[in-house]
Amino acid sequence: MPIAVSSTRALADVGHLVRFRAGSLRRRRLSAGAMVGFVVVSLAVAVLPGLFPDAGADDGWALDLLLLLPTMLTGFLALAIVSATASGGGRELIARDPGSIHPISPTTDHLGALLLVPLNIAWLLQAWTLVGVTSYALGTDAALPQAQLIVVLWLLATTAVAQVVAWTIEVVRRVRHGIAWVRGIGVALLGVAVALHLTANLVPVFDRLPTRWFVVGMVSDSAPRTALTAVVLLVAFLAATALGAVPAHLAAHRPPRDEQDVETGHYAARGRPRSELTALVRTDRASVWRAVPMRRGVAVLALAPGLVALAGGLPWEQLTILPGLVGSGGALLWGVNAWCLDGRGGLWRESLPVPPGVVFDARAYVLAEFLLVASLVTVALGAVRAGVPSVAELTALLCTVVVVTVQVVAAGLRWSEQRPFAVDLRSARATPAPPVVMVGYSARLALSTTLTGLTFSVLARVPEWQVSVLVAVPFLAWSTARLLRTRRLWVDPVARARVVTAVAV
Amino acid sequence: MLTRPKLSGGSTLFAVSFGRVGKDGVVSPPLPPMVDVRGLHVRFGEVEAVAGIDLQAYAGQATALLGRNGAGKSTTMRVLAGVVPPSAGTVLVAGHDVRTETLRAKQAVGYCPDVGGLVPRATPWEHLQLSARLRRMDDWETPARDLLERFELGDVAHRVTAGFSHGMGRRLSVILAALHAPDVLLLDEPFDGVDPIGVEATFDVISDARARGACVLVSTHLRELAVQACTTVSVLRGGSAVATVPSGEMAGEEGARAYRGLLD
Numbered sequence: 108m109p110i111a112v113s114s115t116r117a118l119a120d121v122g123h124l125v126r127f128r129a130g131s132l133r134r135r136r137l138s139a140g141a142m143v144g145f146v147v148v149s150l151a152v153a154v155l156p157g158l159f160p161d162a163g164a165d166d167g168w169a170l171d172l173l174l175l176l177p178t179m180l181t182g183f184l185a186l187a188i189v190s191a192t193a194s195g196g197g198r199e200l201i202a203r204d205p206g207s208i209h210p211i212s213p214t215t216d217h218l219g220a221l222l223l224v225p226l227n228i229a230w231l232l233q234a235w236t237l238v239g240v241t242s243y244a245l246g247t248d249a250a251l252p253q254a255q256l257i258v259v260l261w262l263l264a265t266t267a268v269a270q271v272v273a274w275t276i277e278v279v280r281r282v283r284h285g286i287a288w289v290r291g292i293g294v295a296l297l298g299v300a301v302a303l304h305l306t307a308n309l310v311p312v313f314d315r316l317p318t319r320w321f322v323v324g325m326v327s328d329s330a331p332r333t334a335l336t337a338v339v340l341l342v343a344f345l346a347a348t349a350l351g352a353v354p355a356h357l358a359a360h361r362p363p364r365d366e367q368d369v370e371t372g373h374y375a376a377r378g379r380p381r382s383e384l385t386a387l388v389r390t391d392r393a394s395v396w397r398a399v400p401m402r403r404g405v406a407v408l409a410l411a412p413g414l415v416a417l418a419g420g421l422p423w424e425q426l427t428i429l430p431g432l433v434g435s436g437g438a439l440l441w442g443v444n445a446w447c448l449d450g451r452g453g454l455w456r457e458s459l460p461v462p463p464g465v466v467f468d469a470r471a472y473v474l475a476e477f478l479l480v481a482s483l484v485t486v487a488l489g490a491v492r493a494g495v496p497s498v499a500e501l502t503a504l505l506c507t508v509v510v511v512t513v514q515v516v517a518a519g520l521r522w523s524e525q526r527p528f529a530v531d532l533r534s535a536r537a538t539p540a541p542p543v544v545m546v547g548y549s550a551r552l553a554l555s556t557t558l559t560g561l562t563f564s565v566l567a568r569v570p571e572w573q574v575s576v577l578v579a580v581p582f583l584a585w586s587t588a589r590l591l592r593t594r595r596l597w598v599d600p601v602a603r604a605r606v607v608t609a610v611a612v
Numbered sequence: 613m614l615t616r617p618k619l620s621g622g623s624t625l626f627a628v629s630f631g632r633v634g635k636d637g638v639v640s641p642p643l644p645p646m647v648d649v650r651g652l653h654v655r656f657g658e659v660e661a662v663a664g665i666d667l668q669a670y671a672g673q674a675t676a677l678l679g680r681n682g683a684g685k686s687t688t689m690r691v692l693a694g695v696v697p698p699s700a701g702t703v704l705v706a707g708h709d710v711r712t713e714t715l716r717a718k719q720a721v722g723y724c725p726d727v728g729g730l731v732p733r734a735t736p737w738e739h740l741q742l743s744a745r746l747r748r749m750d751d752w753e754t755p756a757r758d759l760l761e762r763f764e765l766g767d768v769a770h771r772v773t774a775g776f777s778h779g780m781g782r783r784l785s786v787i788l789a790a791l792h793a794p795d796v797l798l799l800d801e802p803f804d805g806v807d808p809i810g811v812e813a814t815f816d817v818i819s820d821a822r823a824r825g826a827c828v829l830v831s832t833h834l835r836e837l838a839v840q841a842c843t844t845v846s847v848l849r850g851g852s853a854v855a856t857v858p859s860g861e862m863a864g865e866e867g868a869r870a871y872r873g874l875l876d
Contacts, residue, residue: 451728
C-alpha cells in the first residue's frame, strides 16, 4: 500500500479509535471539565508568571532561568525519551487483546501513542514548567508570544523524536540479545554521565548544549531567525511523526522478548508458607514483580529521580520531595487498580476460604513494600552527595517516606475499590486504568504528595527533630483512617463482589 | 414410607426429589440436599441476573445446569462458590448458609469459574500451594502431582499461567477445584475449548467426586457432554429454573428437541 494512502488511513483510524474511547467515557461532564481545566491552566501558566514583579528582569532569577532554558529543553527531551522507552513505545489507544481483533496498523498505533503522551502527568508537569519558566524569564517582553510558540513546537518535536527513539529501542529489545544490548547502552550512558561529573565537565557540557540555538531563536529580535527556528522544529515534528511508523512496524513484527521470558521461564517451587498472610503476600509479590510494566516502571522510577538528585547534589531538605514523586509514580503502575493483579483469577481467589480482611492486608502490604523499595533506592542515590545529615533532616526524610507511603497506599486502594477496571498488565504498554482516568489519579497523587514533601522540607530546617514526628502523626492518622475505611468496604461481600467481578471480566 | 414399584426414566429424579430407592424398591427418607437454593435472586443494579431460582442437588449426584447465555447459570455458580452474595433467597451449601457462614461454605466448595480463573503471573504449582495452604491441607503434593499428570499439565507446573492456552487454563481450573476433594464441586464451563483428553480427565474427576459422595454441579452449553457427565439436568431460562429432569431425557435428537423447546 502506498505510504500516503497508508498514512491517511492510519490518521482516519486514530480518529475512529479516539471516538470509540471517548464514547466509553462514563463521566463525560467531568472529562469535559478536565479538558477546560487543562486549557485554563496552560494559558495561566503561559501568561501569569510573566506578570510577576521581577519577571523578565535582566538579573536575578529571571536571568538565571533564561540561562538555564537550554538545559531545561534538553531535560525535557531526556524525560520524554525515558518515559516513552519505559512504556515500550508509549500508551495504547486500545489495549492489545481487545484491539487484536481489529485491523489496527502499527502506524495507527504509533500515532495513537503520540496522541496520548500529554495524558502523562510527568510530561504535563514538565511541559507546564517549561512554559512557565519561559514566561517568567521573558516577562512582558514583546518576544514572549514567539518564545512560547517555539516552546510549544519544541514540546511537539521532542515528543515525536522521543517516540522514534523509544520504538527503535523497542525493536532492539526484541532482537536476539537485544535486552542485554539495551541494558548495556543504558549503563554506558550512565557511565559517561558519571565520568563527566567526576571530571567536572558536566556543567561545561550543559553550557554547550545545541539547544542554545533554539533559545536564541525564542528571544531573537530578528523575525527570520525566529521563523527559521519555528520551521526547523515544525519540520522535525512532522518528520519524526512520519519516521516513527518505521520502527513501530519493525517492533510490531517481533514478539516482545521480555514478556516471553516471563511466560516461558521456570519458577522453582518454594516451601510451604508459614501463614495465610504469607501465602497471599507471596502470590501478590509474584504478580507484581513478574509483570514487565511494573519491573520496567519501578526501575525508571527508582533510578531516574535518584540519579538527577545525585547529579544535582540535592541537599537533605530537598530530598524530601523525592519519595512523593516516586511513590505516586509507583502507585500509577498498578496501585490505583490493585485488584486487577489477579486478572481473571480473581473469581477463583475469591472462592478460597480466607477472611477478606487478610486478603486486603496482603495487597496493602505488597503495595507498601513496592513503593518503599523504589523510594529507598531513590533516597539512597540522592543521599550519596548530600553529606552527613543532621538528626532533624534525617527524621524529616524518614517521616516523609513513611507518611507518603501510607498516603499513597490509602489513596490507591480506595480508588481500586471505587473504580475497578479489567486490565491485563502483561504488556509494558499497559496501564492499570484508562488514560483519562490516569491523568486524574496522577494529578491528585502529585498534588498531595508534593504538598507533604514540601511540608517536611520546611520541617527539615527546624533544629528539633521531634517536630517532624509530631507533624507526621496527624498525616499518618488521617491516611490510616482512610485505609481502614477502605478495608471495611472491602470486607463487605457486596462491595467486594462488585470489584472482583469487574476485574475478572 | 413411600413405595414405588416401577421406576423407569424418571427414577433418578424421583429418588433425588423424594427419597432414596433401596434394592427392594423401598424408598427411604431423603438425605438433605448438599446444595439447597430457594428463591435465589441476584441483582446488579437494574439488572436481575437471577430471578428466583430453586435448586436442590444431592451427595453422590452430578447436576448439569443448562441454558442460554444470560440464563443465570454462572451467576448461580458464583453465589454457590461464595463469590457473589445473594440479593434475596436462601442458599445452603453443605449445610452452610453462604451469606452468614461464607468461609465454611467456601471450605466445602471447589470452584472452577467460567472465565479464566487463574492468576496470570502465578504458576500452577503456586496456585495449588495457595489453595492447599488456605485449606490447611498437609498431604497435598502427591494428589496435586497426580492431577497435573492426569490433565497433562505436569510439564508446565512451574510456568506462569499467562502463557497458557485457553484449554490449558480450563484444565488447570478443574484441577484447582478438585484438589481438596470438596463436598461440593462446582464446574462452570469445564469443557469449553478443552481437548478430548482434558474432557475425559474432567469426566474422571466428576466420577471420582460422585463416588466419594460429593455433590457435583456442572454448568455448560454442551448438552451432550452434560448428559454424559451428569445424572440430572436443570434448565435455566431468564434467570429462573424451568425444568429439572433426569439427564437421559436430554440425550440424543429427542433430548435436543426437548431442550430447544425449554429454551424458547
